[in-house]
Amino acid sequence: AQSVAQPEDQVNVAEGNPLTVKCTYSVSGNPYLFWYVQYPNRGLQFLLKYITGDNLVKGSYGFEAEFNKSQTSFHLKKPSALVSDSALYFCAASSGNTPLVFGKGTRLSVIA
């Protein structure tokens, strides 16, 4: 069965510092990987995706993620965090012909 793990419930980072939100996946075959962000009382917004090609994927709002096949990871990163980045972040994975499976979410808190 497919699964996505986000090992941290909460990540705290000071404004201006780099941030990392971790994600590992278990998918049969080649994975399609996604990051979504959810602001309070809002729906999920697409941030970025990895389908194929370059392992470093750049997305919206200055976020990027690195696909690591050997470690089955797809960590979300940003070089300099903003207070406005504070939100709930979801990693999701699919093998392409299976439903998208979401991680449990990581709450990012950026402190001024």
Add this chain to the structure above:
Amino acid sequence: DTAVSQTPKYLVTQMGNDKSIKCEQNLGHDTMYWYKQDSKKFLKIMFSYNNKELIINETVPNRFSPKSPDKAHLNLHINSLELGDSAVYFCASSPYTSGGPGGQYFGPGTRLTVT
């Protein structure tokens, strides 16, 4: 223009009632989904429709019945509401069946509270 819209945004009702949530997408996507997000923010797929045909039906009580009158609409009807049905329900659409490479576009959510 709103890509995926849901109505109502908030729904408060009593146990035992029947209620519906509507979803519409104007993206021209063939596939639509319903997700349930519980109080711990865990997101789980409930149903998926591709071009009006049911393709995913996860372990959901049969009190929940999706209906797709056309590929732009996927409504969720819930009979005999229970306290445990309280959650935020998200509609989503995708250009691809199942996961696909395109990702999914989510609606703003409907917060259902059963008292």
